[in-house]
Amino acid sequence: MSLASFNNSSLITGALLLVPILFVLYRNLTPSSSSDTTSSDSSSPSDTSEQEPKSIMQPARTDLLPPKDDPFTLNELKQYDGTTEGMPIYVSIKGTVFDVSHKSDVYGAGKSYNIFAGKDGSKGLGMSSLKTEHAVPDYSGLDEKDMKTLNDWHAFFIKRYNIVGRVSDLPDAVKDQ
Ligand code: HEM
Incomplete structure (x- = not known):
C-alpha cells in the first residue's frame, strides 16, 4: 500500500469515526426539560434523566415577560x-x-x-x-x-x-x- 493510499484510508476511517462521536455529542445537546425549574409546560414529564450531563445549551430564564x-x-x-x-x-x-x-x-x-x-x-x-x-x-x-x-x-x-x-x-x- 502506498503512503498516499494509506493516508487516504486513514482519513476516511477518521471521518467515519467522527460521525458516531458527533451523534453522541449532539444527543447530549438536544433539548431536555429535566434541568428546568420554571414549569409552565407539561409536555415532557417523562424526561427525567438522572445523570444530567453538563449542558452547553443556555439555561432557562427567570425574567420572561x-x-x-x-x-x-x-x-x-x-x-x-x-x-x-x-x-x-x-x-x-x-x-x-x-x-x-x-x-x-x-x-x-x-x-x-x-x-x-x-x-x-x-x-x-x-x-x-x-x-x-x-x-x-x-x-x-x-x-x-x-x-x-x-x-x-x-x-x-x-x-x-x-x-x-x-x-x-x-x-x-x-x-x-
Ligand atoms: C452534530 C450536529 C450538531 C451540533 C454539534 C450542534 C451543536 C449545538 C450547540 C453547541 C448548541 C448551543 C448553541 C448556543 O446556545 O450558543 C446548539 C443549539 C441548538 N441546536 Fe444544534 N447542533 C447540531 C445539530 C443540530 C441540528 C441538526 C438541529 C436541527 C433541529 C439543531 C438545532 C439546534 C437548536 C434549535 C438549538 C437551540 C439554540 C438556542 O435557541 O439556544 N442542531 N446546537
Missing part, C-alpha cells in the same frame, strides 16, 4: 428573519412566536440556525434537520419520536424566549393542535 397573543401571518413573520439590522428576530414553533433576538449569534443571518428564523419550521425541528425543505410549519407527518423532539424544543423555547404572539394562518393539518 407575560406571553403576548398578537397574530402574525406566515408572510408577516418573514421580515423577522434576521436579515434586517435593527429588526427583532422571531422563530415560531407549533405556531407560538418567540423573540430570539438576543441569540442573534445562532439565529442571525448566516448563522447556524438562521434556517428557523422568520418562519415556523416546526417540521425540521422535530426531524432534527437543518434542510430548507424541512423547515416548514406542517409537522403533521412526524412520527412519535420526532413529535417528542418537537415538543421538547417547544418546551425549551417557552422557558428561554419571550412569546410575542402566534401564527394566525397555520396549515389546516396542524391548526388547533
Whole structure:
C-alpha cells in the first residue's frame, strides 16, 4: 500500500469515526426539560434523566415577560428573519412566536440556525434537520419520536424566549393542535 493510499484510508476511517462521536455529542445537546425549574409546560414529564450531563445549551430564564397573543401571518413573520439590522428576530414553533433576538449569534443571518428564523419550521425541528425543505410549519407527518423532539424544543423555547404572539394562518393539518 502506498503512503498516499494509506493516508487516504486513514482519513476516511477518521471521518467515519467522527460521525458516531458527533451523534453522541449532539444527543447530549438536544433539548431536555429535566434541568428546568420554571414549569409552565407539561409536555415532557417523562424526561427525567438522572445523570444530567453538563449542558452547553443556555439555561432557562427567570425574567420572561407575560406571553403576548398578537397574530402574525406566515408572510408577516418573514421580515423577522434576521436579515434586517435593527429588526427583532422571531422563530415560531407549533405556531407560538418567540423573540430570539438576543441569540442573534445562532439565529442571525448566516448563522447556524438562521434556517428557523422568520418562519415556523416546526417540521425540521422535530426531524432534527437543518434542510430548507424541512423547515416548514406542517409537522403533521412526524412520527412519535420526532413529535417528542418537537415538543421538547417547544418546551425549551417557552422557558428561554419571550412569546410575542402566534401564527394566525397555520396549515389546516396542524391548526388547533
Ligand atoms: C452534530 C450536529 C450538531 C451540533 C454539534 C450542534 C451543536 C449545538 C450547540 C453547541 C448548541 C448551543 C448553541 C448556543 O446556545 O450558543 C446548539 C443549539 C441548538 N441546536 Fe444544534 N447542533 C447540531 C445539530 C443540530 C441540528 C441538526 C438541529 C436541527 C433541529 C439543531 C438545532 C439546534 C437548536 C434549535 C438549538 C437551540 C439554540 C438556542 O435557541 O439556544 N442542531 N446546537
